[in-house]
Amino acid sequence: MKYFFLLIPMALITACQPNGGENSIPVVGLNQNGKSQVQFVDPHFLGQKLTPLLTNISDKVSSSLDAHETLESQPWELSRVTVGLKLETEFEVIDDVLELENEGDIELRFQKR
Amino acid sequence: MKLLISFLFLTQMAFAQMAKVPSEWIESSSSSEASRKSFGLNQGRGELTSLQEGYQNLIGHKSGMLEELSGDEEKKWYLQSIKTELGIEAKGGLGIMGAGGEAALELIWIRKKNGAKSFVSFNNEIDDQGTEAIQISSEMSPEALKAEIEPIVDLALKTSKIKKRSFLFKNLFNRALEFQKTIAELENAPSMGPWYAYKYQMELGVSVEGHITPFLEVGNALRLRMEWWKLKKKEVPLMLTQPTQNLSPNAKFVSAIAQDLSFIDQNYFQNGFQLNCMKVGVGTSVKGNLVIAKAQANAKGSIFFLRHEEDVLNQKLFPLPFDGYSLQSKDQSTIEVGRHQFRQAIRKSSNILSFFARHAPENEGDKKYELNVIEAEFELFMNGGIGLVTVEGNAGLTLFATRNVII
Numbered sequence: 001m002k003y004f005f006l007l008i009p010m011a012l013i014t015a016c017q018p019n020g021g022e023n024s025i026p027v028v029g030l031n032q033n034g035k036s037q038v039q040f041v042d043p044h045f046l047g048q049k050l051t052p053l054l055t056n057i058s059d060k061v062s063s064s065l066d067a068h069e070t071l072e073s074q075p076w077e078l079s080r081v082t083v084g085l086k087l088e089t090e091f092e093v094i095d096d097v098l099e100l101e102n103e104g105d106i107e108l109r110f111q112k113r
Numbered sequence: 114m115k116l117l118i119s120f121l122f123l124t125q126m127a128f129a130q131m132a133k134v135p136s137e138w139i140e141s142s143s144s145s146e147a148s149r150k151s152f153g154l155n156q157g158r159g160e161l162t163s164l165q166e167g168y169q170n171l172i173g174h175k176s177g178m179l180e181e182l183s184g185d186e187e188k189k190w191y192l193q194s195i196k197t198e199l200g201i202e203a204k205g206g207l208g209i210m211g212a213g214g215e216a217a218l219e220l221i222w223i224r225k226k227n228g229a230k231s232f233v234s235f236n237n238e239i240d241d242q243g244t245e246a247i248q249i250s251s252e253m254s255p256e257a258l259k260a261e262i263e264p265i266v267d268l269a270l271k272t273s274k275i276k277k278r279s280f281l282f283k284n285l286f287n288r289a290l291e292f293q294k295t296i297a298e299l300e301n302a303p304s305m306g307p308w309y310a311y312k313y314q315m316e317l318g319v320s321v322e323g324h325i326t327p328f329l330e331v332g333n334a335l336r337l338r339m340e341w342w343k344l345k346k347k348e349v350p351l352m353l354t355q356p357t358q359n360l361s362p363n364a365k366f367v368s369a370i371a372q373d374l375s376f377i378d379q380n381y382f383q384n385g386f387q388l389n390c391m392k393v394g395v396g397t398s399v400k401g402n403l404v405i406a407k408a409q410a411n412a413k414g415s416i417f418f419l420r421h422e423e424d425v426l427n428q429k430l431f432p433l434p435f436d437g438y439s440l441q442s443k444d445q446s447t448i449e450v451g452r453h454q455f456r457q458a459i460r461k462s463s464n465i466l467s468f469f470a471r472h473a474p475e476n477e478g479d480k481k482y483e484l485n486v487i488e489a490e491f492e493l494f495m496n497g498g499i500g501l502v503t504v505e506g507n508a509g510l511t512l513f514a515t516r517n518v519i520i
Contacts, residue, residue, distance in 0.1 A: 025169075026131045028200035029211030036203040036503075039211070040130060043174050051181045058182060058192045065190035080237070081190075104320055109238075111193035 001067040054106070057083065061110055132167020133205040134501060135160060138465050141498035165472050167207055171199060172220070174473060179222055179271035179482040194223045194238060195482065201503050215505040218469060220329075221486035221520075235390070235518040236312070236488055244316070246338040249289055251297040258289050265337065273334040274321045281323035287324050288317065291341065295363060295403070295506040296341040299416075302364040305433060307421045308391075311343045315414035362402040362447065369435040369452065371418055376456045377463040379421065382514075386470040386487070388463055390513035390520060396441045404439040404447060407493050410506040411443040418451030419520055440493060450497040458499040462491045462512055465501060487514040 004096045024040040031037040061083055068078065175197055199218040200210035210216050222240050245265055247257065259282075269275050290452065292315060299310055318326045319335040360368070369370050369391065380388045394412030397402050406412035437451040450458075466489040473484055490508035491499050504507045 015331055023170060025171065026206060026208030027204065027211045028202045030206040038202050038206055038208060040131075047174075047181070051178050054178070055182050062190045062192070063186045066188050079191075106198075107196040108192055109194040109196070112188050112190055 054085075054108070056108075057085070058108060061108070065110060065112075079112060083108045083110070124212070131208065132164045132208040133160070134164060134169075134201060134207055134465075135228050136205055137500075139201060139205055139500045141494035141496055141500060161468070164207065168469065168472055169464075169474070171207070171209065175222075175483070176474065176480065176484070180480060182481075192224065194221055196234070196238075201501055203503060215490070215502050215507065217490055217501045217503065219486075219488040219490070219520045220484055221350065221488070222482040223485045224481060225483055229517065232517055232519050233485075235486065235515055236514075237520040239488065239513070239517070244336050244338045247289065247390075248284075248340055248342070249292055249296065250341065250513060251293055251300050253293065254474060255286075255290075258293070262286055262289060269319060269335050269337075273319075275323055276321075276336050277323040281319065284325045285322060285337075285379045292339045292341070298361045298363040299341065299367055300343065301360070302367040302371075303360075305368050307377040308371040308374040309419050309421065310367045310371060311419040312415050312416060312417035312418075316341045316412075346430060362400075365433060365435040366403045366438070368433055370416075371454045372433065372453060374420070375417060375457055376460050379463075379467050382467070382471050384471070384475045385474055385516040386473060386514045387420070387465070387516065388466060388470065388512065388514050391418045392416070392513075393418070393510040394509045398439060398441075398447070404441045405450075405493065406509055407440055407442045407495065408507045408509045411441065411445075412509070416478055440495065440497070442495060448495055448497070454497040454507070458493070458497065460497050462489070462510065465489060466512045467490075467508055473514075476516075483517065485516055485518050488512075489514075 004037055023043055025043050027039045029037060029039075061081065065078070065081060085108070139257075179195060196211040197220050198216035199207060199220070200215060201207055201217045207217075223233055223238070245268060247261055247265055249261065253261070262282065262285050263283050266278060266285065269281060270278055275281055296313055299313055302310060315338065317337045317339065319337060320326070321334045345443050374391060377388060392415050394406035394415055395412060396406040396413050397507040398404050409415075435452070438455055439447040440450050441447045466487065469487055469489065473487060476483060489512050490502045491510045491512070492502045492504070493499055493509040499510065
């Protein structure tokens with residue numbers, strides 16, 4: 001009986017921890033108070049959110065650049081484009097679902113073939 | 114009781130295990146002590162094994178995500194390279210860098226062409242492409258300098274709120290002349306081993322009134338860079354075979370750093386990575402001599418060092434009359450760091466980067482993107498120690514490990 005009162009708080013603590021499984025991806029950043037914080041994200045969930053987003057951005061940038069034409073009279077030609085993305089670490093646990101709010105801290109570099 | 118213990122055990126297993134770097138890697142412990150503790154003798158193998166697994170898990174996740182990017186095979190413009198960052202939180206945990214964090218490691222992945230290695234320019238990948246650069250050499254005449262500055266001034270007037278053309282031009286020209294004096298000294302700096310200074314950059318801010326400041330102050334209308342490159346020489350770099358009494362303080366400064374870089378333990382790794390480039394933030398003393406800047410935030414410029422591809426023949430070298438470096442903090446105060454202490458710092462930082470270079474993946478022929486550059490950012494402490502950066506703006510020294518890139 002005495003162990004029952006220990007198990008309940010332990011179960012509650014476990015349920016409230018925003019940690020994923022053993023292979024969770026840690027994300028390091030600062031919280032709103034400027035203090036260092038770590039959040040864990042399930043790699044499959046991150047892949048489901050981030051990969052399509054990066055593919056979408058990459059596709060749109062490539063398409064836009066392809067549509068840009070350099071006039072023969074212009075002495076300068078666009079040769080390289082860099083797109084920077086920021087990753088926010090703030091997300092909350094809502095019914096056991098982690099919701100990523102923003103894009104990743106990644107820099108994409110585009111070049112002409 | 115057995116049920117409780119089992120539950121507690123399972124509870125611990127359910128928590129994600131975050132890889133942590135040894136505390137000595139982020140603290141200002143004395144470098145020699147850190148070398149003993151972190152790199153073999155007293156370090157528990159469990160801690161480094163866990164770090165290796167965590168690091169490789171992060172790399173594997175990023176690599177897997179890049180392989181899933183698609184859609185530009187038929188387009189003229191394609192995603193040529195991607196930079197991602199890893200950060201270290203205050204207690205040493207290693208993870209993907211999020212907002213507000215400071216990148217301790219920057220990873221650059223480069224697209225392979227038709228499955229084959231694609232050799233790209235290293236400097237294109239690490240330089241800030243958004244800053245206008247004025248290329249200056251020591252041989253340029255005043256007229257050539259003016260011709261180099263003129264289009265930048267025109268651009269500044271067109272793209273910013275700056276209105277006073279002649280004032281801006283005069284200020285930039287004077288700044289260029291000062292820059293030219295310094296690079297003449299760097300060009301005359303003798304090589305003391307396989308490392309040499311190959312690039313010097315000075316970051317400038319331009320106010321709306323046309324004033325030039327060496328710092329990136331808030332409110333600057335425009336950001337510029339002055340840049341010097343040493344022409345790549347195929348022959349062995351000039352060795353110091355003559356007495357050095359007439360060398361300028363800046364020439365000795367640069368030669369001393371190049372010589373101290375020779376104390377890096379390991380430069381080549383089985384997976385193709387090489388520790389072959391370093392960037393150090395520099396400032397100037399009251400007398401105008403180069404000093405090491407504690408953090409990039411108070412650095413006026415950066416000097417890049419490169420390791421010569423071929424080992425330099427042993428020749429008799431005259432001793433370099435240079436005892437140590439001045440390390441300058443944000444409030445312009447300085448401390449003196451002896452050569453031995455600086456060498457220990459170089460050794461510690463290179464051993465840390467060696468860990469990440471050594472455990473980076475091998476080239477995999479079927480992957481679209483290959484990890485080609487690993488950049489480690491270090492903080493210099495006011496006791497002469499060094500550690501991986503954990504706070505934004507504190508990086509003062511950067512080491513690079515590269516493979517399959519052209520420098």
